[in-house]
Amino acid sequence: MIQLESITRSFALGKEQIRVLNDISLTIAEGEFVAIMGPSGSGKSTLMNIIGCLDKPSSGEYYLGGENVSGYSENELARVRNQSIGFVFQQFHLLPRLTALKNVELPMIYAGVSKAERQERAEEALTKMGLRDRMDHLPNALSGGQKQRVAIARAIVNKPKLILADEPTGALDTKTSISIMEQFQELNSEGVTIVVVTHEPEVAEYANRTIMVRDGRLQSASAADGR
Amino acid sequence: MSFFENLMMALSSLKAHKMRSILTMLGIIIGVGAVIIVVAIGQGGEAMLKTQITGSGNTMEMFYQPSDEEMRANPNIFLEAPFKQEDIRALEQIPEVKRVVASSTKMSAAKFKEKSVDISSTGINKAYLQINELNVAKGRSFSAADFLGGSRVGLISNKLQEELFKGKNAVGKIILVANQPIEIIGVLEKPTGLLAFGSMEIYLPFQTWKIIYGSSDYTQVTLQAASAEQLQTAGKKAANLLNKMHNTEKSYQVINMEEIAQGIGQVTRIMTLIIGSIAGISLFVGGIGVMNIMLVSVTERTREIGIRMALGATRGQVLTQFLIESMTLTLIGGMIGILLGWGVSEVVSLFAGWPSLISWEVVVGGVLFSMVIGVVFGILPANKAAKLDPIESLRYE
Ligand SMILES: Nc1ncnc2c1ncn2[C@@H]1O[C@H](COP(=O)(O)OP(=O)(O)OP(=O)(O)O)[C@@H](O)[C@H]1O
Ligand SMILES: [Mg+2]
Numbered sequence: 187m188i189q190l191e192s193i194t195r196s197f198a199l200g201k202e203q204i205r206v207l208n209d210i211s212l213t214i215a216e217g218e219f220v221a222i223m224g225p226s227g228s229g230k231s232t233l234m235n236i237i238g239c240l241d242k243p244s245s246g247e248y249y250l251g252g253e254n255v256s257g258y259s260e261n262e263l264a265r266v267r268n269q270s271i272g273f274v275f276q277q278f279h280l281l282p283r284l285t286a287l288k289n290v291e292l293p294m295i296y297a298g299v300s301k302a303e304r305q306e307r308a309e310e311a312l313t314k315m316g317l318r319d320r321m322d323h324l325p326n327a328l329s330g331g332q333k334q335r336v337a338i339a340r341a342i343v344n345k346p347k348l349i350l351a352d353e354p355t356g357a358l359d360t361k362t363s364i365s366i367m368e369q370f371q372e373l374n375s376e377g378v379t380i381v382v383v384t385h386e387p388e389v390a391e392y393a394n395r396t397i398m399v400r401d402g403r404l405q406s407a408s409a410a411d412g413r
Numbered sequence: 414m415s416f417f418e419n420l421m422m423a424l425s426s427l428k429a430h431k432m433r434s435i436l437t438m439l440g441i442i443i444g445v446g447a448v449i450i451v452v453a454i455g456q457g458g459e460a461m462l463k464t465q466i467t468g469s470g471n472t473m474e475m476f477y478q479p480s481d482e483e484m485r486a487n488p489n490i491f492l493e494a495p496f497k498q499e500d501i502r503a504l505e506q507i508p509e510v511k512r513v514v515a516s517s518t519k520m521s522a523a524k525f526k527e528k529s530v531d532i533s534s535t536g537i538n539k540a541y542l543q544i545n546e547l548n549v550a551k552g553r554s555f556s557a558a559d560f561l562g563g564s565r566v567g568l569i570s571n572k573l574q575e576e577l578f579k580g581k582n583a584v585g586k587i588i589l590v591a592n593q594p595i596e597i598i599g600v601l602e603k604p605t606g607l608l609a610f611g612s613m614e615i616y617l618p619f620q621t622w623k624i625i626y627g628s629s630d631y632t633q634v635t636l637q638a639a640s641a642e643q644l645q646t647a648g649k650k651a652a653n654l655l656n657k658m659h660n661t662e663k664s665y666q667v668i669n670m671e672e673i674a675q676g677i678g679q680v681t682r683i684m685t686l687i688i689g690s691i692a693g694i695s696l697f698v699g700g701i702g703v704m705n706i707m708l709v710s711v712t713e714r715t716r717e718i719g720i721r722m723a724l725g726a727t728r729g730q731v732l733t734q735f736l737i738e739s740m741t742l743t744l745i746g747g748m749i750g751i752l753l754g755w756g757v758s759e760v761v762s763l764f765a766g767w768p769s770l771i772s773w774e775v776v777v778g779g780v781l782f783s784m785v786i787g788v789v790f791g792i793l794p795a796n797k798a799a800k801l802d803p804i805e806s807l808r809y810e
Contacts (some may be wrong), residue, residue: 240723240803251559261727268725284428296725
């Protein structure tokens with residue numbers, strides 16, 4: 187599903203180049219549930235952004251679903267994000283002026299889905315997240331856990347094969363975190379590949395495999411590392 | 414993503430900042446409103462000027478302007494009516510001429526019981542009624558028989574009824590005009606319009622007038638052509654004909670409409686230029702205001718833009734979203750401006766007494782123009798939005 191080959195990512199800081207990711211090679215198979223852990227500032231989010239096609243590596247090759255997306259144009263990357271990837275963020279990132287339903291409809295708007303179908307699919311996704319009676323609420327009127335469920339509904343509504351979650355439980359209490367992780371587990375059991383960045387070992391326990399990042403390099407991985 | 418969805422999105426985001434949106438529109442509202450008012454009043458005024466000079470219903474007045482020689486030969490020439498009965502008959506034979514309206518006016522005294530006033534007394538032919546709207550408020554108008562038989566009947570102006578009858582109904586009363594008894598069969602409507610003062614007048618069938626004043630000549634002749642295109646030809650032919658009949662070079666004249674149209678055009682052009690540049694400046698300033706607010710909006714919504722991009726919006730789609738938003742802003746402003754301009758020009762034309770000329774071309778032009786302003790001044794902010802980096806935008810607080 188995901189294949190990274192010698193990925194580096196550097197940022198220019200004044201005259202210097204800081205290398206945030208250094209020679210990262212990594213394979214994640216379809217249907218895996220992977221946790222990425224590591225100290226703050228180690229480059230986890232940077233790595234997630236590259237996997238999520240929001241950012242391009244400075245060097246190295248990235249294959250997503252067999253396609254070399256390193257050479258894709260911006261519009262092609264936008265299509266990949268829209269069709270093949272679902273994002274879940276720590277701060278939920280819902281649009282505050284749109285209802286839960288409209289928020290979930292957003293990815294389908296950019297996919298060119300008709301209005302009627304959009305509504306039907308958004309309702310379906312929200313129902314699956316247990317938010318059937320919260321569809322017309324604005325994000326303001328939802329609890330943290332409910333917001334994150336709306337975000338998950340939005341991430342799955344275009345039926346992507348891959349879901350990327352950067353600290354999805356970072357803003358939630360333990361009990362809510364558990365239910366969110368159970369949600370991910372259920373999605374994973376339906377065949378969706380899931381990559382979660384987290385600081386919490388309890389969260390990482392839901393994954394089949396944990397990848398450690400330290401100073402921009404992959405450190406050690408658990409026994410199931412494919413490479 | 415369809416235009417309609419973009420429009421709905423734009424409307425809802427403008428609605429989220431109602432006050433700000435309306436204040437931003439103000440420049441556009443005033444600019445577009447000013448343009449509409451100028452065009453409407455300009456066209457209304459021009460139309461009124463043209464009808465005053467050339468007459469409504471494709472009519473054109475004939476003039477008699479004697480040459481120096483003729484004046485030397487006959488010093489009293491101005492006291493004589495220039496159009497003879499046979500002139501009228503000859504004019505009626507010109508194919509382009511549909512009607513010849515002829516009338517003669519003299520000042521004389523009108524008496525009712527002991528009261529006497531000075532009035533203008535006009536003898537008219539039948540065609541006169543068809544061209545000039547002598548709207549009868551009370552009583553009846555002239556019949557064909559009145560013209561043929563020279564009945565001793567007359568129509569008086571409202572002002573004369575006020576003076577001579579203290580406003581009481583004058584229909585059926587008999588007054589003395591130049592010491593001849595005339596029965597009043599109708600009273601004309603009060604003239605409308607702010608600048609119209611009523612004058613004391615009586616209208617008589619020409620046959621009657623002829624007997625009273627002992628003159629069969631006309632002081633005024635107006636031609637009516639079958640169509641506006643034929644009017645100029647009809648006028649030229651008529652002038653040539655009369656000059657030939659009277660053996661004059663060019664004493665009988667009609668107004669050269671082309672010259673006048675040119676003159677009016679020049680005045681209008683200068684006025685349009687002046688007001689146009691004022692409107693242009695206010696639209697430009699309004700446009701800058703729109704650009705400013707859109708830039709603020711883009712900054713405020715950086716996170717939203719990042720989210721949309723993460724969910725699969727292309728840079729083109731973000732650009733379109735903000736362009737349509739600024740266009741919607743100016744479009745609404747433009748529509749309010751059109752309504753405002755419409756209202757003001759209706760009021761002005763009501764007071765000035767000319768038709769308000771809001772054409773659909775002006776409305777459509779105003780709508781399109783305000784949309785263009787939105788697009789032009791929206792390009793910079795929309796481009797800024799489209800160029801944002803998705804990762805940084807998502808991190809934006
Ligand atoms: N656009 C950028 N320009 C310069 N430096 C950057 C940029 N983005 C990230 N960095 C640097 O790269 C390093 C890794 O950042 P990253 O956000 O990937 O860390 P992280 O592992 O996600 O940390 P955390 O656990 O706190 O979220 C940090 O030192 C950060 O300052
Ligand atoms: Mg991070």
